[in-house]
Amino acid sequence: MLGMYALTEESDSCRSRARGLTTMAAFDYAQNLYDVVLKPRLLRSLINEHIPEEKQQLGNSLALAHVVYAIRTHELLSERVVQSGDNKKLIEKWKSAVDLWFDRVLMLVSSNMPDKCWAGICLLGVTCEGCSSERFLASYSVWFQKLLSHLQAPAGSNFVKRACCFSISDLLTRLSGFPNMKRDGSSHAAKLLQPVLKLIQEDNSDAEGAVALLCTILTLFPLSIQKNYDSAEAAIVTKLMSGKCHTNMVKKLALCLSLLPKSRGDADSWSLMIQKVLIAINVLLNDSFQGLEEETKTMRALVPPGKDPPTPLGGLPIFDISNKSTKLGRVSMASISSLMLCCSTMLTTSYPAQAKVPAQLLLMLVERVLMVDGSLTQTLYPTITAMQQEHVCLELPVQHSYSLDILCSIVKEAHSQLLPHAALIIRIVREYLRKCELPELRVKLYGLVKLMLLSMGVGLSLYLAEDVVNNTSIDLDSVGDLGGKPRSDSESTQKKRKHEMAFMSLESQAQTNYLPKNPIPIAVKIAALEALETLLTVGGASGSDSWRSSVDSLIITVATYACKGGWTKPTNNDFNHSQNSSSSWADFQLASLRALLASLLSPGRIRPPYLAHGLELYRKGMQETGTKLAEFCAHALMALEVALQKEPESPESEDDDLYDKWVKDNDGNQPSVVEQENNETAPQLAEKPVSIAVSSGAEVIPKNKGKEPMTEIQSVKEVSKQSEIQSQTVNFHVSDNMVTSDPVTKGKTPVSGSVGGMEFKFDLGDKDDDSMDEIPDIVDVEPDSDEE
């Protein structure tokens, strides 16, 4: 055995010696994948395998992506090693590997072949991101010069230039991370401006990279652009107005324009820019909305009489309002939309100084655009041709959409400062809710409503509730979808729920013009549900008497309907997702269950009537593990558990209403039991001195206008005499006497009548529970009836 062992060992060592000195590292294993020793080796073999030498051809470009992935994942260029005596050799090894990398990459960058050059530029960009700080600082200016020369080359190919832009952008990004290199960065960035602006203006080049680079410069080294401010503005605006950019490019350009004032950094530059943009938009609108709108006062507001208008945006003569003779050529409607996008981008882009937003002017613009729906003005002769109208109508939805974006940004940025403008915004939104029919815009509009509710709180919900409820019910309750028919609701709330959900009264329907065509897209329904959810969250308790019960029933109906056919698995085929992109049935289910939770939790006057049914839905939904829906259902059940443990709140208010009824019906003399039984809501109070408050209050206190509530007496000192209590309750407003009572006796203080009251109220409570149990049955029946 021993001999054998020795023998094998010997043969092993022989073999390894035999393999020879050429492959010394073959058995020099790394500990694991995290071992630093591995990194220089990996780098070297990657270089040898995939990065071509001078005479070699560039291999498959996919291999390049693989190299970049490996370099980023393993941080092969970082040279991050703990400095110590043991790994000096390792450091040396890594250093030489990285040196090799630099040699090869720079060689590629200088290559004459465009594809190799392109590869080199890309790899240099990756190097800027991942190499060590020392190396970066030592050689970035050399790299910069190399890249710049490619950018300026008159005959370079497009894709090389584009890659160049991105690599320079990364170089600047890395450079901006060194706080003491700000000045160097600015001076380097300044050198870029001319070629970049030229690239943007050139017609044939695709300016994507150049615009991205300009964004980076404006963000990181805004000061570098100071000298070229006007030419930059001109280049951006000209490109925007050319109407040849796709949406992404327009967005980038809008961002550039809104970042431009940063280079000056003062409050005035920002204001001037947005004023110029507003003037430009309105000048264009004056032309294109001719014959489609009444005369507007916007221009006068933009440039108040007596003040000089600012220089036209981008120096373009078409925006010069002082020069009356300039005739507008046919400007594409798309460029108006682009400028509107600039407005909302400016609002949402952060600015170093306090930016003064001309809210009124922006709102005027929004109103102006949203109120144009393509119909001709009431004049004798139409002033435009049908073709012009066509032209405008084609682009109007985009402009409406951007107007809503502007509104959204104003609401988001202004916070409480919105107050003076809120009335106007609300007016615009209400008006537009009536008009807007396009699904995409309605979704956006509901989003805006949601935003407004969240930002302006209860005050707004009092205002907007009616409109939100009316519109969402139309959208959610489309005939044919849910099988309900719009029907007057008036006092039929006790009837079948099926009819309740179509609660829109005929009058209010006549009021609203909005009559959608069926079927309403699921995305609109989801947005409507979200708006309702927010309304319930923010203002479910306040002034909701008129709409609360119908909304509750609408939501349970929609939720039941949504979940009727079981749970849909989220579709996994992301590949052909582009067409029916945003919303699926699963989203609809989730939205309906979210709204349902708000409806169950939002404090109302009565116990949530559909609690049992809601719980059942959530329990079922929770079993769909692995879906968002299940997650939410678990959350809902937890929230409802808390709600269940607590006694429903604000039962007192019930009594107020009861009392109001008494006063009306009985002159407040005899509390009528019958009345209370009719009222199906169930007060859950333990103590009910209502009757006392009623009789005594009505008789003794003249000031009382039928609002006298239950009076509770709490005292601090010992009880003196129980008999005093009543009179003192009554006279509490005089309150010279110290009213005293013991809390234990407090429950008994009201005379026996109220004890009776207590009893029958508990009865009612039971009844209510009974009716609760019935609810699921009713609802379960409904889907069947739908199918008929």
Next chain:
Amino acid sequence: MEEQEVVVIASSSSIEAGIGCWDLHSGAEHLRYRSCASPSHGLVSVAGRFLASSQLRDSSSSSSAGSLLFWSWNKPQVEVKSFPAEAINPLVSNSDGTYIVGGGVSGDIYLWEVATGRLLKKWHGHYRAVTCLVFSTDQSLLISGAEDGSVRVWSLLMIFDEERQQRSGHLYEYSFSEHALPVTDIVTGYGGSNAIILSASEDRTCKVWSLARGTLLKNVVFPSAIDAVALDPGEHVFYAGGRDGKIYIAELNSLGKSDNNYGLHTIGTSSDQSKGICSLAFAPDGVQLVAGSEDGLVRIWDTKTHNIIRVLKHAKGPVNNILVIQQPPALYPRTLTNNQGLMTRKQVSLPPPLEKFTSIDENADLSIYITPQPDYHRPCDAIYTTVDSMNKQINELQQHGSSEMEMERSKGDNKRSIQMLHQWKKMYENLHQFCVGELLNGEGDNLTL
């Protein structure tokens, strides 16, 4: 959790005392801001940016109108003085610090924009002097109390919407007139639309109102006039500071469990020298209750143990305002790192004084100010783009079927051309041969001829 620095700020009606400012935990006194004689509810920290206080009418001066003073956190002197049209009692600002609202002795309510000092709105709120003002938690409603005993709820949207006002006939959302004597304090609870309002009055009662329904929920009678109330953060109980020097605990939700002893309890049956409680405020921890008293002392109570934790000495006059707020950064520039210190120094400048009369007309440009965000650079903000663009390009190259197709097509073209070429060549050769043959034949013929 990082302990936040919390300061207690107190002011009184006597001008010598000024505004005191202490650290809640250590009791150490910070700066004392000079020359402030505030009425009750007349002291406010405007979004933590600066201190503002209305001033009691100075009987010695000839002008009957009062004044409004601003202090920045790092200077004891008054920095901005405003002279409103009449003396202002309560003063309040919304949480963003965009508006300051003041209640006048005539019953008018004034709403100023802080950034510009403009008087945006003024309306007649009450028949007699306004005594307290508070914002609802979501800042959309304003609740005011007055000497005439009324409590009114205003929707700020409504205040600014003239069209709507004309339709509704009155400005307020609710008007409660159940208090028989002047209202002394108002607080609101949490809960958005379902919140409660708690009002205290000289008529020895505290009343709980429902914001959702606009009705009285509860009336609690005390043995003494109540000048200050504070709501327990859990909203189970509230604390009422009486003129008899006691702090009463009253239960809010006595419905379910009326058998426990709350309601009987008082804390602050403090020793005899203590005079009436003038102001109450909760510390952010919801346990410590800070009470300002007529004897010029500020006492900090632990509401769990009902013990006094600390007594701060403020002045001889009654301490009628207590604020407990997070320590504003500007109060201590030196504790901050250099960078942040610079930032705060920049922000110190105070807004202009508040206007006496409204200057808002139709053409006034009501702008919105977007406050600058510090351009703080986080490492994760750096966005590198090369890799994405490279991958895109590679994708394009890979997916560009057209180039491959083109190549195939060219190959085909090439092949066809070559074939054609061959054919032409062949034809040419044939022709050539034919011609040569003809020629040779001809010649032969000629020769033969």
